[in-house]
Amino acid sequence: AKLYKRTSYLLPALRKSTVGNKNAPKSSSHEGQAATQNMSFENMVESRREEACRSILVQVHSEQSCFHLHKYCCQYGEVKGMHHYSLPGSSHFVLVEFTHKANVDHILKCSSHVNRKEVIPVRSPFLWFRAPNKPLQPNHTSSEPPTPVEINGNNIPAPAELRNWIQAAESFSDQILVLHRATSLNDLGSRLRFLTARQIELALSGLFPQITVMPFGSSVNGFGKAACDLDLVLLADKEETNDEDNSDCRIVFHAKTLLTNGRTQVQRHMETLGDMVQMLLPGCSHVRRILQARVPIIKYHQDLTGVECDLSMTNMSALYMSELLYILGASDWRVRPLVFAVRSWAREIGLTNPTPGRWITNFSLTLLVLFYLQQHSKHKGPVLPTLNTMISLAGSGDHRITSEGVNCTFIRDVSQLCHHMASSSKKLPNTDNLETLFIGFFEFYSSFDFTTHAISLTNGTSVTKPDHSPMYIANPLERGLNVSKNVSHDETERLRIEFRNTAWMLESVSLTPHETSLTVSQKKADEAWGLTALFEAPQSAAKGRNIFYLPTQRVPPPRIMDVSNLFQQDTDEVGDSFV
Numbered sequence: 001a002k003l004y005k006r007t008s009y010l011l012p013a014l015r016k017s018t019v020g021n022k023n024a025p026k027s028s029s030h031e032g033q034a035a036t037q038n039m040s041f042e043n044m045v046e047s048r049r050e051e052a053c054r055s056i057l058v059q060v061h062s063e064q065s066c067f068h069l070h071k072y073c074c075q076y077g078e079v080k081g082m083h084h085y086s087l088p089g090s091s092h093f094v095l096v097e098f099t100h101k102a103n104v105d106h107i108l109k110c111s112s113h114v115n116r117k118e119v120i121p122v123r124s125p126f127l128w129f130r131a132p133n134k135p136l137q138p139n140h141t142s143s144e145p146p147t148p149v150e151i152n153g154n155n156i157p158a159p160a161e162l163r164n165w166i167q168a169a170e171s172f173s174d175q176i177l178v179l180h181r182a183t184s185l186n187d188l189g190s191r192l193r194f195l196t197a198r199q200i201e202l203a204l205s206g207l208f209p210q211i212t213v214m215p216f217g218s219s220v221n222g223f224g225k226a227a228c229d230l231d232l233v234l235l236a237d238k239e240e241t242n243d244e245d246n247s248d249c250r251i252v253f254h255a256k257t258l259l260t261n262g263r264t265q266v267q268r269h270m271e272t273l274g275d276m277v278q279m280l281l282p283g284c285s286h287v288r289r290i291l292q293a294r295v296p297i298i299k300y301h302q303d304l305t306g307v308e309c310d311l312s313m314t315n316m317s318a319l320y321m322s323e324l325l326y327i328l329g330a331s332d333w334r335v336r337p338l339v340f341a342v343r344s345w346a347r348e349i350g351l352t353n354p355t356p357g358r359w360i361t362n363f364s365l366t367l368l369v370l371f372y373l374q375q376h377s378k379h380k381g382p383v384l385p386t387l388n389t390m391i392s393l394a395g396s397g398d399h400r401i402t403s404e405g406v407n408c409t410f411i412r413d414v415s416q417l418c419h420h421m422a423s424s425s426k427k428l429p430n431t432d433n434l435e436t437l438f439i440g441f442f443e444f445y446s447s448f449d450f451t452t453h454a455i456s457l458t459n460g461t462s463v464t465k466p467d468h469s470p471m472y473i474a475n476p477l478e479r480g481l482n483v484s485k486n487v488s489h490d491e492t493e494r495l496r497i498e499f500r501n502t503a504w505m506l507e508s509v510s511l512t513p514h515e516t517s518l519t520v521s522q523k524k525a526d527e528a529w530g531l532t533a534l535f536e537a538p539q540s541a542a543k544g545r546n547i548f549y550l551p552t553q554r555v556p557p558p559r560i561m562d563v564s565n566l567f568q569q570d571t572d573e574v575g576d577s578f579v
């Protein structure tokens with residue numbers, strides 16, 4: 001029998017979630033995420049990178065092609081998994097994961113170009129499946145290996161669907177969990193992002209055999225939502241950034257001398273890199289060069305994985321920042337759902353915007369939530385440790401200093417950190433549920449004085465603002481930098497007003513579901529409550545807008561494929577005319 005896995009964020013599984021239960025049922029599309037979820041950041045990244053080395057991406061005509069593609073791939077090695085997804089415009093793709101990297105090398109060696117004279121003959125793991133020269137066998141035999149395929153792995157719930165799920169939750173805290181589980185980056189999303197990084201790595205590996213292209217930001221820090229952008233940093237020679245002593249080595253590489261102005265050099269290299277991405281790499285389009293920014297970046301869209309990318313060259317501290325956020329998110333089960341709820345709130349009322357500007361970013365909002373969770377009351381301890389505590393607990397293996405001299409040393413062992421939090425506090429542990437924490441967040445920032453005070457996660461207290469920026473959130477790793485430097489006076493004021501409005505609204509909207517017994521009308525049962533009421537309230541700037549707006553186009557719902565049907569299909573792999 002063929003094995004078809006149901007992807008999805010199924011409502012019953014989500015509804016069964018119980019507040020405060022770390023082991024609450026998870027949707028199966030997050031199974032892959034769950035496999036990496038207890039790993040350290042470095043192990044998770046390494047495991048994903050290694051998985052990308054064993055994977056290829058194949059465009060197919062439709063999901064019915066999965067069987068024939070599987071059969072074809074099995075000639076080159078054992079197929080560990082196949083993940084189908086579709087993109088707007090009805091293009092279908094399958095990410096094929098082999099058991100060994102050698103299988104990928106073998107299949108790529110045996111792959112070819114069509115119309116060789118008309119294309120740049122680039123070789124990469126980005127492929128398409130053409131129609132065979134001879135007719136395919138429509139039926140499979142029992143001796144054939146099973147096809148482990150996940151269909152529509154990139155499904156994102158439509159706004160109305162998500163609203164229904166949130167409405168159907170059992171409590172306000174549960175609503176927050178449902179929102180988090182239904183909208184966070186799933187296993188296939190992570191796989192596609194690491195494969196997108198691998199494309200750049202492979203393209204440059206002839207010049208820089210030690211090159212590493214590392215995803216950072218929301219794709220890896222545990223706060224990524226489905227369809228989030230991919231931030232990438234290119235490390236040309238990772239080996240030599242380690243403190244290896246090469247002084248005895250007598251054979252030395254000839255190499256071009258660096259320009260004295262390192263920034264100019266980076267800008268020139270980024271320009272060349274932009275040209276390469278634009279002209280040579282399959283699927284990369286809309287290349288934009290933003291070279292005057294503090295961190296110069298190349299923006300591009302990877303059409304085959306459907307990911308928007310920001311590629312930089314000198315951003316090691318941002319990578320460690322992602323690790324810091326990952327550790328804080330992993331150290332308590334409430335952190336990530338709470339951050340998701342606050343970021344959704346900000347998006348719904350129009351405080352955040354996908355285009356950069358003078359408004360607050362998701363990253364700054366995340367730091368606001370983390371800072372709030374570092375606070376303690378008279379009796380209750382904090383949910384999260386301060387950075388100073390994390391630095392004081394660092395072991396010998398946690399020492400990290402970037403080539404720019406930024407000290408990124410802090411404890412990496414989450415279980416040790418949790419143990420310290422549980423054993424060192426003289427106060428009662430904070431066991432507040434998500435509802436209490438969400439309400440507390442708005443109360444806390446309603447009375448926070450952004451005009452005179454800055455936020456510092458280093459010691460978890462507010463400090464006097466070092467300059468006149470309207471909003472000041474000290475970068476936890478690069479202490480002299482203000483993460484929210486871009487936020488204007490007007491936007492800070494709007495944020496302050498919205499914190500107060502929401503704190504006030506949370507006192508007036510119903511935070512429990514309406515009764516669904518026969519005595520209550522269906523209309524009443526559909527009435528907004530909790531998160532839904534908050535975002536749909538007349539006071540909210542979101543009024544009239546789509547609730548829970550998600551930027552990605554709707555794709556067909558996940559389902560288990562009808563296998564019998566599948567094998568009666570005519571072969572329909574894309575033909576030679578399709579490039």
Ligand code: CTP
Nearest residue numbers: 217218219228229231318321322361362363483
């Ligand atoms: N970063 C930083 N300092 C800043 C801005 C960003 O260190 N002033 C780092 C953070 O690690 C951040 C990453 O760069 O996570 C990527 O920034 P950005 O894309 O703005 O934020 P994300 O966390 O990726 O969130 P989003 O999903 O909105 O992209």
Ligand code: MG
Nearest residue numbers: 217218229231
């Ligand atoms: Mg990002």
